[in-house]
Amino acid sequence: xESVGLHLPTLSVQEGDNSIINCAYSNSxxxxxxxxxxxxxxxxxxxxxxxxxMDKRQGQRVTxxxxxxxxxxxxxxxxxxxxDSAVYFCAENVGTGANSKLTFGKGITLSVRP
Amino acid sequence: EPExxxxxxxxxxxxxxxVILRCVPISNHLYFYWYRQILGQKVEFLVSFYNNEIxxxxxxxxxxxxxxxxxxxxxxxxxRSTKLEDSAMYFCASKRGMNTEAFFGQxxxxxxx
Numbered sequence: 673x674e675s676v677g678l679h680l681p682t683l684s685v686q687e688g689d690n691s692i693i694n695c696a697y698s699n700s701x702x703x704x705x706x707x708x709x710x711x712x713x714x715x716x717x718x719x720x721x722x723x724x725x726m727d728k729r730q731g732q733r734v735t736x737x738x739x740x741x742x743x744x745x746x747x748x749x750x751x752x753x754x755x756d757s758a759v760y761f762c763a764e765n766v767g768t769g770a771n772s773k774l775t776f777g778k779g780i781t782l783s784v785r786p
Numbered sequence: 787e788p789e790x791x792x793x794x795x796x797x798x799x800x801x802x803x804x805v806i807l808r809c810v811p812i813s814n815h816l817y818f819y820w821y822r823q824i825l826g827q828k829v830e831f832l833v834s835f836y837n838n839e840i841x842x843x844x845x846x847x848x849x850x851x852x853x854x855x856x857x858x859x860x861x862x863x864x865x866r867s868t869k870l871e872d873s874a875m876y877f878c879a880s881k882r883g884m885n886t887e888a889f890f891g892q893x894x895x896x897x898x899x
Binding site: 703 | 817826827884885887890
């Protein structure tokens, strides 16, 4: 759901379960999407990306799904571990060439229960 | 593994003072960015820099802000006269090509008092 002020949506999962983090993006012209993980006090860390000509991409323990029809992006984490606890942001690449920039979503906190 | 480095990690300054935030992007990268994140909120774009000039800037990046790449290695963000609302984490990022992932530094926490 939407977050207001300091309160980010939180997803709490049991260690070992799969996690699904969802994101809605706004610009139908966006051609490149990235998921970032941000741990407390650190900068965003790249997890996985996907281009608009694909609908699924897999990495190590992570999968990104893109549904352009409804402008929806999801991140699936298999066998969630305590080290996965962080804030996750989706980002869309807006603009072209040197004028392109990342527009970030509001972020979701993933909390892994031992 | 190459990384974007930022200094200082924390800067406290009085309102009205000038601050310079420093970044060393990854060496073979061509596109450079500054973003900021107010506590608990999302990361917001400030400015992009390519080929020694600003290519895009947001509404936040007003006349009080400027960027420089003085020596082909460092990339700086200057805020001329800081305001309380400039308090935030400032992230530098760089990327190699147009549609490649951006790598972020650890950030500088700016506190304006």
